[in-house]
Amino acid sequence: MFLYKDFMKVKHCDAFDYWGSGTKVTVSSDKPSPPKVSLLKEPRGTSQVLFCTAEDFLPKDISVKWTKNGQNVENVTAKAWDPKLNGRTYSTISLLEVSNTDWNSGAVYSCEVSHRQNLYIKKVSKGKRFLSFKISIQNANRFSVVTVNLKQPSPKEIFINKQAKLECVVAGQDREIIQKTQIRWEIVGPNQRNSTTEEIKSEGAIHKKTSTLTQSFSDWLTVEKVRCSAEGEHVSPVTEEIIVQKGDGKDPTVTLHILPDEFIVDKVTLICLVSSSVKQDFYIAWSENVGQNNGVYTDxxxxxxxxxxxxxxxxxxxxxxxKKWESKYTFVCNVWPAGRSDKINPTQVSNAGDFSNMTFSCILEAEDDYSSLWSATSFFIFLFIFSLSYNVIFSLHQVKCSDCAFL
Incomplete structure (x- = not known):
């Protein structure tokens, strides 16, 4: 548990010179020091407690404010302590208690620390990662949240070009901040030969800077971890990482399924399930074959x-x-286990019923397993469809409301 009394240990170091009786002069040559701001979270029963700490700052004057989705939080559950002297600098802390209902809703909470005409902002939200900012108070109206996302390697690049291609994407509403944000890569593994490229694209009110790292697949087999860091003049460093789960080397179980008829209108959704006894990454690419002609790989x-x-x-x-499903197309799920130099035999399905020379399974032996499978898969599909709908609605809302906070 995070205890304020432990965090705010006070050490006094005052130097005084005295001339005559009753005259005291304080001598100080300390230079100003910016605060180091951190935002932590701790679950507590039916709520979440957010801790915003500001350390090692000088002079003493500082202010801390909380916002929820860009709106000021005026709540009795927010508590703050006066700055305490710790050596030659000061430290302080502010707490905000948030109900689990609000936290699970995906609301974005911000701790905004003002010190010497600079604004330091930390943001937190369930399931999201944010870059942090230091900006001038005079330019606070230009503030824009920036997100960073490190994507898994593209399966089709692995199958087609035998190379691992990863993208680190920084996105936000302020194009100038996006342009000045630097993206750095770190690879943990014996072989670190790679190439990187960068590009900036605008999609409506959102600007994205994408850094693409490319490695040969033979080098990628030796990689244990990849980190992508984004930082800039007004941006505190934020790191995303991928830990490659290589499993135990055993072949997984692969099954193919199709959504029930009531979900089929003009589109058909196929589901490929890859099961293993240990946690492992799998690079899954799809292809559409017609007769003896193999289709191209796609993600x-x-x-x-x-x-x-x-x-x-x-x-x-x-x-x-x-139309394709009702024709003579064969749909193939291609699986390449992480850490292995060879892929496993493809699993395929066709509405025509020609399943020669293939591995295929669409019937589960136990009804309980099928019910559990369908429940889990339906949940994934719901999240996917909801995320698409939300992104479309939110993008339209941003266009209409340029002053709204970017989540």
Missing amino acids: GVTFLPQKHDDHYRVTSLYTTTK
């Missing part, structure tokens, strides 16, 4: 490994047209 929507009873499962979704 589906693949989720991270999820624990399910006594095993782990990776789910990948692929959507095709109803």
Whole structure:
């Protein structure tokens, strides 16, 4: 548990010179020092407690403010302490108690620290990562939240070009801040030969800077961890990382499924489930074959490994047209386990019913397993469809409301 009395240990170091009786002069040559701002979270029963700490600042004058989704928080659950002297600098802390209902809603909470005409901002929200900012008070009206996202390697690049291609994307509403943000890579592993490229694109009111790292697949097999860091003059460093889960070398179980008829209108969604006894990453690419002609590899929507009873499962979704499904197309789920130099045999399905020379399974032996599977898969699909709808609605809202906070 985070205890304020432990954090705010006070050490007094006052130097006084005295001339005559009753005359005291304080001599100080300390230079101004900016605050080091941190935002932490601790669950507490039916609520979450947010701790905003500002350390090692000088002079003493400082202010701390909380916001929720860009609006000031005026709440009795917010508490702050006066700055305490710690050596030659000061430290302070402010607490905000948030109900689990508000926290689970995805609201964005901000701690805004003002010190010597500079504004230091930290943000936190369930399931999101944010860059942090130091900006001039005079330019506070230009403030824009920036997000950073490190994407998993593209499966189709692995299957087609035998290379791992990763993207680190920094996005926000202020193009100048995005342009000045620096993206750095760090690879943990014996082989670190790679190349990087950068580009900036604008999608409506949102600007994105993408750094792409490319490695040969043979080098990627030796990688244990990849980090992407984003920082700038007015941006505190934020790091995202991918830990490569290489498993135990055993072949996974792969099954293909299709959504029930009531979900089929003009599109058909196929589901590829990859199960293993240990947590492992799988690079899943889809292809559409016609007769003896193999189609090109393409990426589906693949989720991270999820624990399910006594095993782990990776789910990948692929959507095709109803016309193709009712024709002589064969749809293939291609799986390449992380850390292995060879892919496993493809699993495929066709509405025509020609399943020669392939591995195929769409029937689960136990009805309970199927119910559990369908429940989990439906949840994934709901999240995916909801995220698409939310992004569209939110983008339209941003266009209409340029002053709204970017979440």
